[in-house]
Amino acid sequence: xxxxxxxxxxxxxxxxxxxxxxxxxxxxxxxxxxxxxxxxxxxxxxxxxxxxxxxxxxxxxxxxxxxxxxxxxxxxxxxxxxxxxxxxxxxxxxxxxxxxxxxxxxxxxxxxxxxxxxxxxxxxxxxxxxxxxxxxxxxxxxxxxxxxxxxxxxxxxxxxxxxxxxxxxxxxxxxxxxxxxxxxxxxxxxxxxxxxxxxxxxxxxxxxxxxxxxxxxxxxxxxxxxxxxxxxxxxxxxxxxxxxxxxxxxxxxxxxxxxxxxxxxxxxxxxxxxxxxxxxxxxxxxxxxxxxxxxxxxxxx
Amino acid sequence: xxxxxxxxxxxxxxxxxxxxxxxxxxxxxxxxxxxxxxxxxxxxxxxxxxxxxxxxxxxxxxxxxxxxxxxxxxxxxxxxxxxxxxxxxxxxxxxxxxxxxxxxxxxxxxxxxxxxxxxxxxxxxxxxxxxxxxxxxxxxxxxxxxxxxxxxxxxxxxxxxxxxxxxxxxxxxxxxxxxxxxxxxxxxxxxxxxxxxxxxxxxxxxxxxxxxxxxxxxxxxxxxxxxxxxxxxxxxxxxxxxxxxxxxxxxxxxxxxxxxxxxxxxxxxxxxxxxxxxxxxxxxxxxxxxxxxxxxxxxxx
Numbered sequence: 001x002x003x004x005x006x007x008x009x010x011x012x013x014x015x016x017x018x019x020x021x022x023x024x025x026x027x028x029x030x031x032x033x034x035x036x037x038x039x040x041x042x043x044x045x046x047x048x049x050x051x052x053x054x055x056x057x058x059x060x061x062x063x064x065x066x067x068x069x070x071x072x073x074x075x076x077x078x079x080x081x082x083x084x085x086x087x088x089x090x091x092x093x094x095x096x097x098x099x100x101x102x103x104x105x106x107x108x109x110x111x112x113x114x115x116x117x118x119x120x121x122x123x124x125x126x127x128x129x130x131x132x133x134x135x136x137x138x139x140x141x142x143x144x145x146x147x148x149x150x151x152x153x154x155x156x157x158x159x160x161x162x163x164x165x166x167x168x169x170x171x172x173x174x175x176x177x178x179x180x181x182x183x184x185x186x187x188x189x190x191x192x193x194x195x196x197x198x199x200x201x202x203x204x205x206x207x208x209x210x211x212x213x214x215x216x217x218x219x220x221x222x223x224x225x226x227x228x229x230x231x232x233x234x235x236x237x238x239x240x241x242x243x244x245x246x247x248x249x250x251x252x253x254x255x256x257x258x259x260x261x262x263x264x265x266x267x268x269x270x271x272x273x274x275x276x277x278x279x280x281x282x283x284x285x286x287x288x289x290x291x292x293x294x295x296x297x298x299x300x301x
Numbered sequence: 302x303x304x305x306x307x308x309x310x311x312x313x314x315x316x317x318x319x320x321x322x323x324x325x326x327x328x329x330x331x332x333x334x335x336x337x338x339x340x341x342x343x344x345x346x347x348x349x350x351x352x353x354x355x356x357x358x359x360x361x362x363x364x365x366x367x368x369x370x371x372x373x374x375x376x377x378x379x380x381x382x383x384x385x386x387x388x389x390x391x392x393x394x395x396x397x398x399x400x401x402x403x404x405x406x407x408x409x410x411x412x413x414x415x416x417x418x419x420x421x422x423x424x425x426x427x428x429x430x431x432x433x434x435x436x437x438x439x440x441x442x443x444x445x446x447x448x449x450x451x452x453x454x455x456x457x458x459x460x461x462x463x464x465x466x467x468x469x470x471x472x473x474x475x476x477x478x479x480x481x482x483x484x485x486x487x488x489x490x491x492x493x494x495x496x497x498x499x500x501x502x503x504x505x506x507x508x509x510x511x512x513x514x515x516x517x518x519x520x521x522x523x524x525x526x527x528x529x530x531x532x533x534x535x536x537x538x539x540x541x542x543x544x545x546x547x548x549x550x551x552x553x554x555x556x557x558x559x560x561x562x563x564x565x566x567x568x569x570x571x572x573x574x575x576x577x578x579x580x581x582x583x584x585x586x587x588x589x590x591x592x593x594x595x596x597x598x599x600x601x602x
Contacts, residue, residue, distance in 0.1 A: 216597065299517070
């Protein structure tokens with residue numbers, strides 16, 4: 001199968017109670033594609049500046065993440081600076097410098113235009129629509145992520161994009177904000193008038209999946225060391241869509257299995273800064289963590 | 302089997318965004334015993350004032366909740382007044398009038414001294430210790446609940462009580478406060494030096510059970526109408542211990558099943574004010590909700 005992701009590649013500076021990093025590899029498309037690359041090849045569409053050095057390119061190239069759609073423009077790469085306190089559920093943005101991202105117009109290379117799985121990571125919904133317009137054939141699954149900034153500033157375009165995809169990945173505060181419904185079940189019902197399925201990402205509480213046929217609650221792994229939650233949602237998406245692409249199916253059972261794999265990748269992601277831990281996995285370790293998540297919800301002696 | 306609960310019987314005044322009630326039946330031992338009464342007989346030890354009228358007694362008597370240990374003293378029944386905003390996870394106490402509870406000294410009637418299941422609901426840890434001293438034979442399971450007030454004011458006695466029980470039921474902020482550990486896994490490890498098992502109650506996120514042999518994550522039911530969360534934790538305990546008493550076992554498998562039943566009772570509790578919904582259930586409806594909770598965590602087409 002083929003996976004296409006359009007999103008950000010960034011250099012992040014992050015401080016948590018457990019340490020800090022400066023200008024480390026980050027961005028939604030980065031976390032997604034590294035996570036998905038354990039399952040299948042990934043075509044990445046994003047933009048970086050001239051400061052994006054060879055060592056960063058190598059990280060992608062070593063993993064068969066295709067960079068033909070990665071534009072390189074004059075100036076600096078998108079940078080995000082954030083800080084977390086002991087409540088690791090909430091990021092405090094200190095500084096966002098769009099840089100190369102400011103005038104980004106995603107262009108799909110010809111051979112990317114028939115993806116079987118498409119992830120529209122958190123970018124301007126107008127760009128998400130622009131990507132959708134370039135896709136030639138209907139993928140097996142299109143999933144979309146977003147954030148509070150777009151809900152506040154481009155709600156109409158965002159809803160237009162949601163109406164064209166198969167699934168929305170969203171966190172609790174975002175779904176409440178987008179639907180103006182405090183109750184999650186009511187909020188989901190509103191989204192499902194636009195789009196057939198929703199995954200609500202709840203951080204350390206796991207996730208909830210809703211479709212017409214199934215409601216599925218997946219626990220998160222209780223972790224003793226959470227170092228940096230940045231990228232957990234995109235790693236979840238990468239593990240989820242990567243798994244679906246590997247098995248080539250999107251029935252309800254495989255969607256649930258995909259959520260387990262997404263949860264596993266997210267749990268590895270938060271155990272270290274940047275993509276450090278994500279780069280040093282193998283399929284067996286991922287499968288072991290999936291088994292651990294399954295055991296969490298299993299009733300047995 | 303026989304269940305003994307020692308806790309509070311109260312008259313609650315509660316306001317939520319969905320309505321309000323005044324002097325309605327409440328209290329930890331009330332929610333617990335009504336929930337547990339769907340599974341087995343309950344011996345209740347608590348105290349009320351002269352204002353506790355016949356209609357309230359009838360609620361217990363109609364359900365084979367034995368009131369021989371319910372002391373009736375001069376003055377008023379314990380009253381609690383609270384308010385919830387849209388964040389139903391957090392109660393704001395407006396007023397607590399201990400009244401009859403102020404000088405409460407729990408005394409177990411002779412025939413209550415050999416309980417097979419004992420729930421020490423949220424009361425002064427010194428009273429919890431006093432109850433434990435009156436128990437003649439080792440129960441199959443002793444579980445203890447508490448709250449921030451006792452952690453702040455009687456931590457030493459609380460830990461002494463925890464060391465004498467088999468299981469602690471506690472919420473996330475309480476376990477963090479009690480152990481002075483932000484990370485839940487580390488917090489659980491501390492508690493498990495004192496006591497072999499812990500259930501962390503996480504409200505709308507479900508619960509996490511930890512013992513040496515098993516970690517179990519139980520989802521909460523996504524509910525469209527949550528009216529009043531008061532009593533959810535005690536209803537959980539009542540369903541949990543009620544089920545274990547009914548099956549007469551405390552192996553890991555039945556503990557997990559018990560958690561499902563506790564979750565079901567808690568989910569009914571929050572759908573109406575006071576004990577209104579809890580009074581109108583039957584075993585089939587409870588079993589149906591348990592099946593729904595099981596399905597939430599099940600991977601299938």
